[in-house]
Amino acid sequence: MIKKQVIVLSCIFLSCSTYKLLEPTQEDVEKNKSKFSNITLEDLQQGKKIYESNCNLCHKLYKPNALTEEQWKKIIPPMVKKVNKKAGQAILSAKEEELILKYILVIKERK
Numbered sequence: 001m002i003k004k005q006v007i008v009l010s011c012i013f014l015s016c017s018t019y020k021l022l023e024p025t026q027e028d029v030e031k032n033k034s035k036f037s038n039i040t041l042e043d044l045q046q047g048k049k050i051y052e053s054n055c056n057l058c059h060k061l062y063k064p065n066a067l068t069e070e071q072w073k074k075i076i077p078p079m080v081k082k083v084n085k086k087a088g089q090a091i092l093s094a095k096e097e098e099l100i101l102k103y104i105l106v107i108k109e110r111k
């Protein structure tokens with residue numbers, strides 16, 4: 001009985017800790033051209049990199065579909081400020097903020 005619970009718990013733990021953010025593809029670019037003008041694969045790849053290397057300093061990375069588009073648009077600006085405050089300098093600018101948002105909203109569109 002106890003063994004079973006341990007197995008279940010460690011499965012839950014493992015699936016959380018090994019969660020990998022999805023890699024953007026050219027297909028994502030094609031699908032989102034009307035939503036974001038001049039969207040590029042490089043932008044999306046950069047957005048992913050910036051997100052995964054700066055947004056897990058205080059909490060785990062939230063999955064793109066954990067929040068609605070409106071919630072993301074609202075939460076990212078204050079979170080970027082938090083990153084800069086923690087770093088003690090403006091390591092993320094408005095440009096990086098936009099790249100994070102773009103990556104998240106594009107991946108969120110995938111079903």
Ligand code: HEC
Pocket residue numbers: 051054055056057058059062067071075076079080082083086100
């Ligand atoms: C300095 C610590 C810190 C950093 C760095 C940070 N966060 Fe947060 N984050 C928090 C705290 C604290 C909360 C909980 C409540 C709040 O302040 O909104 C939170 C909450 C969140 C939530 C949940 C909001 C909700 O409505 O449930 C999301 C999504 C989020 N952060 C995204 C990000 C993103 C994206 C970045 C990178 C740009 C980031 N965080 C970087 C501290 C941080």
